[in-house]
Amino acid sequence: MVASPDKKLIAEHERLKTEIHEHNRRYYVDDNPSVSDAEYDRLFDRLLDIEKQYPELITADSPSQRVGAQPSKKFEPVTHSVPMLSLQKVTTREQFEEFNRRVAEGLERSDDIEYVTEPKLDGLAVELVYRNGILELGSTRGDGTTGENITPNLRTIGSIPLRLSEKTARSYPLLEVRGEVIMRLSDFRRINERLTAEDKQPLANPRNGAAGSLRQLNPQITASRPLLFYAYGISEWHLSGLSSQKDVFALLKSEGFRVNDLVGYPRGVEAVAKTFDKLIKLRPSLDYEIDGMVIKVSDFADQEALGQISRAPRWAVAWKFAAELAETILKDVEFSVGRTGQVTPVAKLEPVRVAGVTVSNASMHNEDELTALDARIGDTVVIRRAGDVIPEVVEVVREKRPKGARMIRFPKNCPSCNSELVRPEGESAWRCLNLACPEQVEGRLFHFASKGGFDIEGLGDKLARQLISQGLVKDPADLFYLKKDDLLPLDLMADKRAANLIAAIDRSRSVELPRVIYALGIFGVGEAAARLLAEQYGSVEKLQEASTDDLVSIPGIGPVIAKTVHEFFAHDDTHRMLRKMRAGGVLFPEYRSARSEGIFSGKTFVITGTLSRPRSHFKNLIEQHGGKVTGSVSKSTDYLLCGEDPGSKLDKANKLGVAVLTENTFTEMIA
Ligand SMILES: [Zn+2]
Structure with missing residues (x-):
């Protein structure tokens, strides 16, 4: 039979609840945390320890109840004692x-x-x-x-x-x-x-x-x-x-x-x-x-x-706020080609104010949407603009259709390069498969130089178009061969602006790996996925060697992305472009993320007892050397960093055969 908790323990439990509530408030409400994650984890673990031993101490207000209860089958109805009125x-x-x-x-x-x-x-x-x-x-x-x-x-x-x-x-x-x-x-x-x-x-x-x-x-x-x-x-x-x-x-x-x-x-x-x-x-x-x-x-x-x-x-x-819907006239429909070759119908509109902004273009998404809308040139259409989403055409006002309104046909050939378009099975988009298609190249160049990529200030979509139409750039690697004199003949290109652009390109030669990967514009690889890949492989060379199986084993990378990434790096064009970038002075520095490199790479630590410095100090050191710190000792713990007066964690570590480090040993290891 388990003894009931003594007064001291009950008081400690109560104190922990209060302390954790206070830390939660500083973190979630004031955005101003006052303890390290490790210290917070330590308190939380202690709370869980006590509650595991004495489940009778678990109350509805215990922070342990935040982690998520068992799933339920359905939601029960609740009658509000005072109705929640509308406005x-x-x-x-x-x-x-x-x-x-x-x-x-x-x-x-x-x-x-x-x-x-x-x-x-x-x-x-x-x-x-x-x-x-x-x-x-x-x-x-x-x-x-x-x-x-x-x-x-x-x-x-x-x-x-x-x-x-x-x-x-x-x-x-x-x-x-x-x-x-x-x-x-x-x-x-x-x-x-x-x-x-x-x-x-x-x-x-x-x-x-x-x-x-x-x-x-x-x-x-x-x-x-x-x-x-x-x-x-x-x-x-x-x-x-x-x-x-x-x-x-x-x-x-x-x-x-x-x-x-x-x-x-x-x-x-x-x-x-x-x-x-x-x-x-x-x-x-x-x-x-x-x-x-x-x-x-x-x-x-x-x-x-x-x-x-x-x-x-x-x-x-x-x-x-002013209506997010507005009526206007559809003047024309243009078909734009994105950097991935996807062809999107874009409505050209009589400019109209929607939700405080003047809108003259709106997306019509794809062929199926276009067919469903059944819009004609000259139609009155309703457009919607919500939040930071691209404005879209939502419906046609049929009663206002003028006589002789012209039908819209989705093109069979690429509006930019005239290649035949294809619509892969199961997809809603028509694509141009010609990688040298000028509009795709523009899109890729613009993406390459964007903030999340090489971050080349001053290289907007207009300049990207000019560089390509003037034959100065055929693929993004050509950027690293540009000279100031090449730029001067372009529209609106004064001496100073050209010099600034060259300087921005020069600065970009040393961008970090996650940006390089993002900039390459691999289908489906956004900034988060690029970061995951960089952390896992650390260099372009290693990433190039990764198999689909390797890639799919990374948490956060799904099978479709894994396959696309593998195919991208296996492609001759990719090899050629990376070689050209290197020869043009791109440095591709090795990427050392705080999390994945160092002598503790992949190792899990738990910290216990009193050390000569605050725990956050040791946590930072461990992370700087590639390890991570968790709150409780388990089979997957590699090291227990143990100070004076250790608690039950030391016993548990000994029982599980986890290596125990004193502060001195730890300091020697990182020296
Ligand atoms: Zn094309």
Whole structure:
């Protein structure tokens, strides 16, 4: 029979929970971690050790509950105790003025109302129920009345506190916090690059990414996705003794919730409109998608006085950004050839403003889409522009079709080089297979010189076109043979600009391997895959020798990419181009990633006991020499770095026959 935990252990467990919660908050909410990963892992391991020994100590608020529970079969319905209402919407200043006038009339006041404003995040609305300070239930908004119970999934999100302070738990035995779960744009792009590299279906957009990740029956999948929770309100404010939305934000912040830092408190129409204009300007620089601004009357007594109409409160409104759809005339369709030979129909439009930007080109994707749209030249078409996605034609307004509108035919031959196009089975794209096709060469050259590749400043698509049409460059390797005098006859090429370009090319000769691999433009190899390949092989020569089997064994490289990469490097043209680049002075420096090279390459360490320096110091040293540090001793551990007063980890290492290093031995090894 197992003894029950003694007081000391219970106190230690409690202390660990508090400490880990605090570290989580610094990491996920304040973006300002205060301990090393190794130290964090050490605390977490100790917590798990204790809970393994005494499962009765596991509580709903233990950080161990974040890692993802067992998958469930379906989501249970949850009825919201206070319905999650929708918002009235306005799209123009006049409409907002009208809203403001109704508010002022309702409150029998002048129109100088104090509002609180915040960006309208484009994610998934959820509600978190805290009972006696512990996160008990988390659900989606659903239809506003009934949502789905996704508690285990929400627990995996680091920016959602599992428990509140004792003071708040006492003042609010029941607290319902509402907010939005989002996926950052940078995370969205990173995940899609990885999914593509693994030959998996990419996420459609960040909102679908967040919603799809949250509505996983397996919480471990949710746990693997970087999601953020922004709190914007509490449902039972009338019970709470708070007097305004400002108080709510202060409370939420003090309890460790993320609150949007663009929250504002403008007074009156003019100030609100200014805040809105500012938000429009900020929008492109934000790392998350927004579709407008939420404006609420700040004071709770005023909110209550205004009440609600059917399903929406009278005291709040969403001012949405200008429509992302617009109608315009289709003037022509051009067929462009991408760097991989794919031919894309591009709509040439009567310029039109959509979501704040003038659009004159839009994608029509491929032949099947073109057929489905059944657009004719002269048609009125609806175009859509969303986030940072390329504008697209979504439909044709049939009623407005003029007489004699011309049909569009997908070409049989390449619009750039006139080679016959082919459509590989199972693909939706027609391709030009001629590698010397001028438009493909332009595309490859532009990609080669792009920021993620050789990063040659000043080499844009226009210059790429000129270099090729003037016969100065036939493939990217020719760049390294250009002289200033070659450039001077080109359009708009003054002496200074030519000199700058030559200098930029010169600087690029020593770019690191991941950029070189990306720049080569191998089909399906984005920046993330290029980095994986560079870390694995360290040089172009070694990568060239890799077999498909070698490549597919790299985590993150799928079978299709592996085959493409192998075939690319086996090709004579590739060999020729690499030789030419080398002869042109490209250095191809050996790549030493912090992770893959050094005397501890591939070795796994665990650190325990008290050392002469902080653990982060040793962790850095190990990583600099190619090793990695994990939190707990297992069969796959290679070394235990052991200081004074080691704990149970030393026993475990001895039992498993893991090599134990003292600090002195360790220091000698790296010397
Ligand atoms: Zn072609």
